[in-house]
Amino acid sequence: MTTLTSRTASPGNRPLWLIDVPVVLVAVVWGSSYLAAKELATGTTVIALLLLRFVVATPVMAVVAGRGITRLSGREVAAGAVLGILLSGVLVLETFGVVHTSATNAGLLISLTMIFTPLAEGVATRTRPTGAFIGAAALSVTGVALLTQGSGFTAPSSGDLLMLLAAVARTVHVMAMSRMKAVRSTDSGALTVVQFATAVLVFALASPFAAVSPVDAAAAYSPQQWAALLHLALMCTLFAFFVQMWAVRRTSPSRVSLLLGTEPLWAAVIGVAVGGDRPGPLGAIGAALVLIGTTWGRQAMAPPAAAEDRPAAASQPTGAV
Template sequence: MPPPPARTPLWLIDVPVVLVAVVWGSSYLAAKELATGATVAALLVLRFAVAGVGTATFAGRDIARLGGRELRAGAGLGGILALVLLLETYGVVHTSATNAGLIISLTMIFTPLAESAVTRTRPTGAFVGAAALSVAGVALLTQGAGFTAPSAGDLLMLLAALVRTAYVMATSRLKAIRSAPSGALTAVQFAGATAVFAAVSAVTRTSPLSVAAGYTSAQWAGLLYLALACTLFAFFVQLWAVRRTSPSRVSLLLGTEPLWAAVIGIAAGGDRPGPLGLLGGALVLIGTTWGRTAVGRRPAPRPDRPAGPALPVQAAVNAGDSSRS
């Protein structure tokens, strides 16, 4: 009888997952350097067209096995995902990469609060404290240069965090997609999102082909980085890792994304948040980390009370994003 296959050491699983958090953290700066207010939709068409072809190639025959309900649910999720990405990308054009990465991390606070509202359960005192700390951190973060009104980009990122929460909740609760293959469902979502981006691009009269033709080699490298590293690579690693370790472990490692966004924004993007901004960023990181810990320690439901839906990994493993796809 042959010996059982050796288990993969945990650190060999953790390293690629942390690398996903790093590339996601860098995606805000990459998008900021590529996009302008006029080219956001065209950039997203190009990014998701490249990622969609790669995902469809990976999904292969599984796409043909999807039923009508699964296709409609996937396309609907793709529409919500498109709204998240539009808000995020327009937001990062009008704020710093550091602010963008830290504000969007509030999804990790908003999602359990939304779940509590839907399941009519009261969040723990520890989680409420973590949420308050995170909100206070965002308030200070957006005032790094002195007490002024938050920028339009800051408000767009906050709205993106709220819409991403709706996306995560929909992904976790839609019965039509629970048995759908992850790769096929992601390909359908990407197709739906690309259709929305194309429609917005047509309304704004910015042709993706014209934008692509005007890109320099460095800009093409940035686009491919967003499509291949921040989308395809991230999806494959999440799917691979969650099958070899626990969703909680993957989620915890991916939760370091805002830290990397801040580090990369300050070191490579030239962001200067100032003392108030640095304090606010630290509070956001502490609050979101505390919040994830509080959710993880939530007591199991009583036998006479059904459990609520399980929280997805970051922005749902089977969506291939964290909305960062």
């Protein structure tokens, strides 16, 4: 089998860069999601925002999934609902976290999922991580400690802690998705519809207890805020899902995952350039360490070339707020 490093063109003689560019664009879009969510959400409107986002995204996803939905078994629907509940928890933690920290911190802290997931998988399979991976994890944790200090040593903000919890919750979601036997051969589009629909139900049930209703939040949005909401629903969710599935079928899960792993870099760039984030000297060093550590960790845990054809956990649209 041809290895990743020797590929210069995809099947059908399509240059790989024509496939890589849309995947990198997904990483950029995901990196922008933290700033978009920060522009929209307040401590009282998180549930309303999430409900509106999934009310927009779910019908479109259902149309695209088409007949695949009708072929789901009861067991697959139940498993998808469990995943949808986990996804809802991830998004609540992430969005509340974004409200209380910077977009740069949010994007970098959530990238620790790339470290937590292999560690969790190692525990589940009783496989000891390599020394290189342990070194990468230590570097990432050191980076997080510096990143959360900004320009001086202080207690991490509540938003930073929520983003760390969100990274743990996302790890649980990914692990559940990869280990649930009921969904291993399930149509990805149909499974995503079940997760989205479950999220709509969860947020709808929670909205009466929120300070601001979805109707009031929607009525108060400016045209610019509606554009940000559509960006989250259509670009960060639907567009990202389709590009991932399209690219995985034309290159390999490993290549797609590596490119999507640039998300925290784009989150930092957009947070600083557009959002005006100023992480300070310690924060800048910490950000660099997180990026180096997560990149090193992905490479240390990279599967051999023979594993390229295995399904990637990144094929589900859960990579951003």
